Amino acid sequence: MSRTWEQNRTAINQLWPQCQWTDEERRLWSDDLASVDQDVLYDAARNVKRNNDTLYPQLKWFRDEYRSLKRLKDVRNPSRPSSEPRPARVDIAAELDERTKADLMLVVEDATVENHQEVVDLIADKAGDLQIRLHTAYRLVSYLLQRLGLDNGGRVWK
Numbered sequence: 001m002s003r004t005w006e007q008n009r010t011a012i013n014q015l016w017p018q019c020q021w022t023d024e025e026r027r028l029w030s031d032d033l034a035s036v037d038q039d040v041l042y043d044a045a046r047n048v049k050r051n052n053d054t055l056y057p058q059l060k061w062f063r064d065e066y067r068s069l070k071r072l073k074d075v076r077n078p079s080r081p082s083s084e085p086r087p088a089r090v091d092i093a094a095e096l097d098e099r100t101k102a103d104l105m106l107v108v109e110d111a112t113v114e115n116h117q118e119v120v121d122l123i124a125d126k127a128g129d130l131q132i133r134l135h136t137a138y139r140l141v142s143y144l145l146q147r148l149g150l151d152n153g154g155r156v157w158k
Helices: 003-014 025-032 038-051 059-076 094-110 116-128 134-148
Strands: none
Touching: 003 025, 003 038, 025 059, 038 059, 059 116, 094 116, 094 134, 116 134
16 A cells, blocks of 8 residues: 555644644645655654654654665665666775774764764765775664664663
């Protein structure tokens, strides 16, 4: 089933029925969320509700949760056909990897629970820009999550 923005907007209003949106707030939410994958957005909205017991949702929570779920979906369902040849192996210079790792380690050490997803995104961006090796990025993210007491879902360990 493919969801629409109208269906998701209704779902969001039902999950937070006490919200009174101004015209500008409605426009902002629509501008940011109407053009994204609506099936992923629906799951993100439900996760935001599960993880944030508040009267008013924050747009940032939706955007962060959407980005996280979209990445997972894209990894599971790559857009390139399986018959397409894999790209050539990428070799990132050890010096660049070490230098980038040292820079990112400073960011990881300053990270908080509140901004951890931004740090994970920064590490992922550096890996995507071929400035750091994937196994180095994985170790940095693992260290970050362990340091902050978070699991991969962003939930605090009990």
